[in-house]
Amino acid sequence: MNHSTPPPSARPSxxxxxxxxxxxxxxxxxxxxxxxxLDGVSLTVxxxxxxxxxxxxxxxxxxxxxxxxxxxxxGSLTAGQVRVNGADVLTMDRARLAALRAREVAMVFQxxxxxxxxxxxxxxxxxxxxxxxxxxxxxxxxxxxxxxAAVGIRDPRGALRRHPHQFSGGMLQRVVIAAALAAEPAxxxxxxxxxxxxxxxxxxxxxxxxxxxxxxxxxxxxxxHDLELASAICDRVYVMYAGRIVETRSTGELFDRPRHPYTAxxxxxxxxIEAGAPAPRPIPGRPVSLAEAPPGCAFAARCAHAVARCTxxxxxLARHGEGLAACHRADEGIQL
Amino acid sequence: xxxxxxxxxxxxxxxxxxxxxxxxxxxxxxxPxxxxxxxxxxxxxxxxxxxxLxxxxxxxxxxxxxxxxxxxxxxxxxxxxxxRARAVQMVFQxxxxxxxxRITVRGCLDEVLRLxxxxxxxxxxxxxxDLLDxxxxxxREADALPRGLSGGQRQRVAIARALAVEPRVLxxxxxxxxxxxxxxxxxxxxxxxxxxxxxxxxxxxxHDLAVVRHVxxxxxVLRSGTVVxxxxxxxxxxxxxxxxxxxxxxxVPRRGWDPAEVTGRG
Numbered sequence: 115m116n117h118s119t120p121p122p123s124a125r126p127s128x129x130x131x132x133x134x135x136x137x138x139x140x141x142x143x144x145x146x147x148x149x150x151x152l153d154g155v156s157l158t159v160x161x162x163x164x165x166x167x168x169x170x171x172x173x174x175x176x177x178x179x180x181x182x183x184x185x186x187x188x189g190s191l192t193a194g195q196v197r198v199n200g201a202d203v204l205t206m207d208r209a210r211l212a213a214l215r216a217r218e219v220a221m222v223f224q225x226x227x228x229x230x231x232x233x234x235x236x237x238x239x240x241x242x243x244x245x246x247x248x249x250x251x252x253x254x255x256x257x258x259x260x261x262x263a264a265v266g267i268r269d270p271r272g273a274l275r276r277h278p279h280q281f282s283g284g285m286l287q288r289v290v291i292a293a294a295l296a297a298e299p300a301x302x303x304x305x306x307x308x309x310x311x312x313x314x315x316x317x318x319x320x321x322x323x324x325x326x327x328x329x330x331x332x333x334x335x336x337x338x339h340d341l342e343l344a345s346a347i348c349d350r351v352y353v354m355y356a357g358r359i360v361e362t363r364s365t366g367e368l369f370d371r372p373r374h375p376y377t378a379x380x381x382x383x384x385x386x387i388e389a390g391a392p393a394p395r396p397i398p399g400r401p402v403s404l405a406e407a408p409p410g411c412a413f414a415a416r417c418a419h420a421v422a423r424c425t426x427x428x429x430x431l432a433r434h435g436e437g438l439a440a441c442h443r444a445d446e447g448i449q450l
Numbered sequence: 451x452x453x454x455x456x457x458x459x460x461x462x463x464x465x466x467x468x469x470x471x472x473x474x475x476x477x478x479x480x481x482p483x484x485x486x487x488x489x490x491x492x493x494x495x496x497x498x499x500x501x502x503l504x505x506x507x508x509x510x511x512x513x514x515x516x517x518x519x520x521x522x523x524x525x526x527x528x529x530x531x532x533x534r535a536r537a538v539q540m541v542f543q544x545x546x547x548x549x550x551x552r553i554t555v556r557g558c559l560d561e562v563l564r565l566x567x568x569x570x571x572x573x574x575x576x577x578x579x580d581l582l583d584x585x586x587x588x589x590r591e592a593d594a595l596p597r598g599l600s601g602g603q604r605q606r607v608a609i610a611r612a613l614a615v616e617p618r619v620l621x622x623x624x625x626x627x628x629x630x631x632x633x634x635x636x637x638x639x640x641x642x643x644x645x646x647x648x649x650x651x652x653x654x655x656x657h658d659l660a661v662v663r664h665v666x667x668x669x670x671v672l673r674s675g676t677v678v679x680x681x682x683x684x685x686x687x688x689x690x691x692x693x694x695x696x697x698x699x700x701x702v703p704r705r706g707w708d709p710a711e712v713t714g715r716g
Contacts, residue, residue: 170630170631170632170633171601171630283492312491312492312657313491313657313659313698313701313702314491314697314698314701314712315491316701316703317700317701317703317709317712317713318709318712318713320703320709321709321710321712321713324709324710325710339630339631340703341631342660342702342703342704342705343703345703345704345705346703346704346705346706346707346709347703347709365705369705379632380631380632383631383632383634383635384631384635384660385634385635385638385658385660385661385663385664386660386663386704387659387660387663387687387699387702387704388663388704389663389684389687389688391663391664393638393642393664394634394635394638394639394664395635396632396633396635396636396638396639397632397635397636398636400600400602400630400632400633401630401632403600
């Protein structure tokens with residue numbers, strides 16, 4: 115399915131990218147927002163890689179991840195490209211989009227109850243895509259049973275006959291993951307897939323996702339507000355603020371030596387469970403709403419390191435260390 | 451009335467719904483000005499427990515006393531009902547649902563003061579201004595409707611409303627769970643400050659063990675309506691004795707965490 119050629123800079127051993135978001139800009143029609151929802155967002159997910167996209171509400175992380183399926187806010191204007199296996203999603207026609215969603219990209223949302231039809235049996239939900247792509251009914255049912263077993267549901271045959279209300283939230287999220295895997299997609303996009311789950315259930319669901327990635331080499335874009343979770347499961351992390359990527363690097367680097375004050379602030383305000391961990395330190399102010407379009411760096415008003423230049427000139431995302439950061443003072447070494 | 455007893459004392463609290471026992475003999479003590487976290491997963495009975503404490507649910511068994519006053523029996527008359535409401539106040543998880551969308555912040559606080567105090571209009575206005583200042587809100591927010599406020603600001607309003615009646619105990623039911631992490635830290639800071647100044651006891655209902663480390667002195671771990679472990683936070687998080695507490699702790703994501711170890715899947 116891969117039609118892309120790797121960029122010349124990529125190491126020959128690096129697996130090919132399954133997702134490349136390239137300079138994505140997304141605006142709502144005039145009057146509905148003062149700033150672009152997404153402003154020059156670029157990110158890459160390679161086969162077998164788990165990539166985190168973290169940020170607070172209004173950062174644009176959910177909009178960015180939905181764009182991968184071609185799900186855009188009504189009336190929005192876009193620029194840039196979202197390429198899945200080399201093909202641009204934003205220019206696809208309906209038939210091509212349907213094929214993309216059925217076979218190449220699967221999505222898992224936060225609330226499993228919102229993603230399944232409550233009136234239909236779980237078996238119908240799981241086999242729908244397979245039957246639509248021509249798999250005979252009996253074969254599709256057998257395959258659905260295997261998928262449920264793979265995500266740890268006991269008595270998969272019986273589960274196929276049950277309705278969504280007969281499952282707990284955690285069990286239903288497994289069903290949704292099973293459905294997402296039915297077509298063996300190259301890319302799984304997960305938008306806060308465990309936020310609504312209990313912590314022990316979260317551990318089970320994350321363990322399933324990690325195992326599937328290892329076994330099938332699925333690339334995963336994992337959207338979360340939970341930095342501790344991102345630090346635990348992602349290879350690389352992108353941090354978003356007010357519609358822009360403000361920092362990206364490998365997980366270890368990002369958490370040990372953040373270069374952007376917002377990343378450092380997020381780390382400092384996240385409560386940590388270890389004994390003797392410092393008390394969470396708040397970031398003053400609040401995230402930028404869509405009605406606000408501050409000049410310069412969107413984080414300047416909350417930033418302890420801001421200088422005059424920060425409110426005048428928008429910092430570009432540039433290389434600092436082995437990753438990228440969008441801060442005028444990234445080179446100075448931030449101590450928070 | 452038990453003479454000389456201080457704080458919130460809960461003994462053998464029970465609640466059944468049909469055949470299902472939601473809360474089964476829960477006992478604990480919250481000393482005056484103390485901070486106790488009640489942790490557990492969905493269905494553990496943590497929310498039902500605190501709803502009985504504030505009087506939103508009626509207990510099927512057990513007693514609740516605050517500073518020696520029994521709160522388990524039905525209140526005798528309006529005065530006693532109001533006095534009980536003043537003593538224990540609650541802040542809910544969802545600041546979008548716990549405020550009346552048609553009433554301004556000022557109106558919301560004024561209503562509480564009219565119901566519970568003998569202050570005149572000028573006295574109430576001064577107190578509203580005090581309360582808003584206390585939670586870090588200004589005149590612009592005072593005249594706003596809830597829809598004009600951010601989630602963090604609404605939770606500040608909910609806290610101001612609870613503080614308006616000078617409670618002895620504040621019950622915080624997942625009160626920071628729905629907030630962005632940078633805002634959550636602001637609210638935790640505010641709550642720490644209020645507790646230091648006013649000596650209010652906190653009962654923190656939460657699923658988040660990392661938050662427990664930073665807000666509570668003691669912790670109670672609930673599972674299926676029963677207390678499986680309790681004690682000082684450092685002891686319970688540092689050397690948990692019950693297997694379920696250990697499971698909860700090992701399920702918390704952190705760097706180097708391997709979920710497969712938690713769940714026993716290879």
